[in-house]
Amino acid sequence: MRRKPRYSIETERVVLQPPAKSSSFHYGWVVVLVAFAALLVSAGIRSMPSILIVPFETEFGWERSGISGVISVGIFLYGLVGPFSAALLAKFGIRRVMVFALIVLAASMSLTPLMTQLWQYELLWGVVSGLATGMMANVLGVTVASRWFVKRRGLVVGILTASAATGQLLFLPLLAQLTVHQGWRYAMYTAVGVILALLVIVALFMRNHPYDVGAAPYGADEVAEPEPFRGSIFLTPLLTLRDAVKNKTFWLLAGTFFFCGFSTNGLIGTHLIAACGDHGIEEVTAAGLLAFMGVFDLVGTTLSGWFTDRFDSRKLLFWYYGLRGLSLIFLPFALDATPAMLVVFSVFYGLDWIATVPPTVRLAAQEFGKERAGMVFGWVVVAHQVGASAAAYGAGLVRQFTGTYSTTFVTAGFICLIAALMALRIAKQASALRAQA
Template sequence: MKSSVTRGKWYYGWVVIAVTFLTLLVSAGIRSMPSLYMEPFEDEFGWSRGGISGVLSIGIFLYGMVGPFSASLLERFGVRRMTLISLAVLAAGLSVTPWMTELWQFNLLWGVVAGFGTGMMANVLGVTVANHWFVRHKGLVVGILTASAATGQLLFLPLLAKITVEFGWRNAVYTAVGALVLLMILVALLMRNHPYDIGAAPYGTDDRAKPEPFRGNIFLAPLQALAAGTKNKTFWLLSVSFIICGFSTNGLIGTHLIPACGDYAIPEVTAASLLALMGVFDLVGTTLSGWLADRFDSRKLLFVYYGLRGLSLLYLPTALGGGPLNLTLFSVFYGLDWIATVPPTVKLATQQFGKQRAGMIFGWIVVFHQLGASAATYSAGLTRQFLGSYTVPFMAAGIVCFIAAVLSMRVSPKGGSAAQVHA
């Protein structure tokens, strides 16, 4: 195949990928900030662990619910414009946060505003950018961008935790606002919507044709995609497995590992560093998962990923009480598998529903992911409040991961054309 790949020129799509990577990295890091503030908010405002977890649960749910509609908005108004709007909304919400005094205000700013703001910069953004700019190596690109979202959620926590401990949580929030402003400038200068905008073709092809404009209602089209998806067995298998994925990752570990470490007198900065270590290994694991998804049966990959994640979560209660070495082993093992499930799931969705609807269909699958995450966030907080321990939710998450592994193998191997399969 002759293409822009073979001409020895630098491909601008890699710049777009780099900007998207940073956008997902920073927005995910900011989205994870409230996990640092459970104990400070309990002390300063007198809010309960269950009440704070409920706010985070709403934010996680809205983050997922925006996904299918963000896919159509990105196609209709362009990646650059919608990313700038989302960053501005998130920065505005964060700027007001230091003045809140009531739980309902926290709910509005972090449950609603941050939920909507970060929802536009979720995995759907990465899938949309990858579909626009890449034909060859698309699985690898999806893996890289997916890893950035999960890694950002973990990587910034030690810095934010240190700022919180030494200068207070309000200064950590202002630091996040500053990062968003810098990111807006970067997006405005470097982001482009499509290769056609610079006279290029998607990586791996010479097709420089103008992309088809988005047709249909931006709110109705995602619902139509959902209606089509609900008639397909693969959609339900992937969605249920993603409920379990969300329950066992950002909803549970991303939100509650730091306060769980506090129960064992592990300092907040140390606990945040463990999450950062997971983030580093997640970057490796999820990028590798994208590479593997280009070459192997995605169903078998998901079976392995969910099975290994289940084992690691069953080990976590022992690791928490077993000292630094045990926690480090857990962080490495679990981090490699943190969100490696996304590239194979994207590939299976694309095979079943085609490139045109892949973004919106995957957006709905992510909604189910966030439903699971939301349930884990709230239920784990309540369990800790009443039982005084996180052991039950950690063990339960490990067990249900084995169910997800079995469901993954029941997905039909049926796909579209070879071009779709390898896209």
């Protein structure tokens, strides 16, 4: 007889009745569904500032550069918490960390309607919301995929990454409608209600490890007890970074991801709605464009995960960054042309908005091993968010002084073309390392 799992801190609960081995259904897919919902909501919350720029300018008289600065800090901290979040997930378990993050996020958003000063917005959204949503970001998806799946891991990473696009798809049009017709405070409280509902779902259904339900990871045959986390929550990620920076592949992954963040959530995710307003396009319509991108990114990023299981990740990155660069160079012309051209941009750009994540995760795992992949990728995401933070603030500043976003969009396009060439350099470097081994 297979012995019952004993209670431990790592498993978080006593499992009284493990499922039978013969069951064709794997609980890992329930975990993926719950994680998808959490990442979806987190991404929807992180996209909210893009619809608040104009209302805050109007109500509080704040300058666009000041509002963009708050968004920039939030984006940076969203990424910076990633490596430490990986350690927290390993130490305390996925469910506990997610519950804590959701409670903090709900508290932050509940207080936001009471603010009157820019520093209060900085504290609640730049700091608290940035850290809370950062605990439910890409590192969470990588952790779930690594623990629960041996087969279909790339596909799972693609699905969970695509949740960011779905978050925009579901949240932005609704929140934009509420902001325009009822006021931004109603939109904020609506989001709080969604967070509280998600909190209940996570508490009931999320599990930390396949061992918690007496199962092996999907695609594996052996039920193994998880290794307890050893090390410091704060020191271990720093030691991982110390080792990673000695590897040229890390710098190439971090560099391409810096450009990725600059060209996605930092620029388009933050400023597209405001840029559309400069061209006479209503806020709700502009939010619909972002949601439309979300539909195609859901498809594109899921397919990217499927491709990552089958093709060279470096070549995939070359095509993703190259095509994104061309679409951003096209964007200023689309804004000045017919609405149909903006739809073309939305489809083209949306297909690879965050399709870069699955192949980047795969490269990190191949280079640094499955056990350290989460933390290493967390530091790569820090570079992503530094780029996003620079774009969020820089684009707002350039718009304030020049009156247009066009220069920033074109610059971001050429930066993506550079990232495409860097992706090919990753291939050469990896080949050199294999030759030396």
